[in-house]
Amino acid sequence: MSRSESGSGRRRGVAFLVAAASVLPAPAVAETLYALELNGGDFRVVDRATGADVETISTTVFGSWRGIAMSPVSGILYATDVGSLFTLDTTSGETVEIGPFGGALVRDLTFDGAGQLYGVTGAQGSAANSLHAIDTATGAVTFLVALNGNAGHCIAYDPEEPGTVYHLAAGLAQQIFERVDLGSGAITPIGLAGDPILSPSLGLVYDPLAGLFRFFDAQGRYYALARDGTVTAAGTQNPTVYFGLAFDQPTTQFVIFEDGFESGDTSAWSATVP
Incomplete structure (x- = not known):
């Protein structure tokens, strides 16, 4: 709906949106933070603010596990053992x-808002230190862009900045934080400030409730990272070294409003209504 349409049309859209919202229960958004141990073993729920263990799902998810990410479209959790793509059951810890x-x-x-999966490679193998698109049906990868850094690569999509992935890594002398434009491949460096990151970063995840990123380092220390590069250490150290981090994602609910917009992506509607 454009601004040129009548005010009565806008009011009807607003009224219908409110009515729909009052009927359909709002799904929980990113309330559960899943964590998978580096190289396998423990699969748990951890506290989003402190990184402390909250619930054990399984202690037998064995393998060379690294990152995990949950699809915002299907609600399926995916994992990488470096060489292959897997699904990871959030109730049993079973992998396929x-x-x-x-x-x-x-x-x-990491997933974008449309359900496209992305992966970052490490310093070894083909196409090292680079960002790729991944086919969730086959595991096939498509090279997108080379990244800076040579260790500790991790990525996270920020739904508040569509078309953008943030990348955290270790360089030869310091940690690297940068913004990657998925459309053009342009990379924008971001200076880090605040608390020091004391060892290589592991899995990065965006926390939509806090509006920042979270990650563990290789010694089990837990950090928050703002878009401007401000690092805040949680002050706790988990005895388990987690790599994979993923918040739960509600699947998209399909509702047609009177004005023709569908739920799941109302950005165009909300952007045009004052």
Whole structure:
């Protein structure tokens, strides 16, 4: 609906939106933070603010596990063991292999809002230190852009900045934080400030309730990271070194409003109504 349409049309759209919202229960958004141990074993729920263990799902998810990510479309949790893509059951910890990455050694995963999976490779294997699109049906990867850094690569999509992935890694002398434009491949460096990151970063995840990123380092220390590069250490150290981090994602609910817009992406509607 454009601004040129009548005010009465806008009011009808607003009234219908409110009515629909009052009938359909709003799904929980990112209230559960899943964590998978580096190289396998523990699969748990951890506290979003402190990184402390909250609930144990399984202690027998064995494998060379790295990053995890949950699809915002299907609600399926995916995991990488560096060489292949898997699904990971959030109730049992059971894994099912989908397929190999074809020589790329994928270290961390993230989904965009449309359900496209992305992965970042480490310093070894084909197409090292780079960002890839991943087919969730086969595990096949498509090279997108080379990234800076040579260790500790991790990525996270920020739904408040569509078309953008944030990348955290270790360089030769310091940690690297940068914004990657998925359309053009342009990379924008972001200076880090605040608390020091004391060892290589592991899985990065965006926390939509707090509006910032969270991650563990290789010694189990937990951090918050703002878009402007401000790092805040949680002050606690988990005895388990977690790599994979993923918040739960509600699946998109399909509702047609009177004005023709569908739920799941109302950005165009909300952007045009004052």
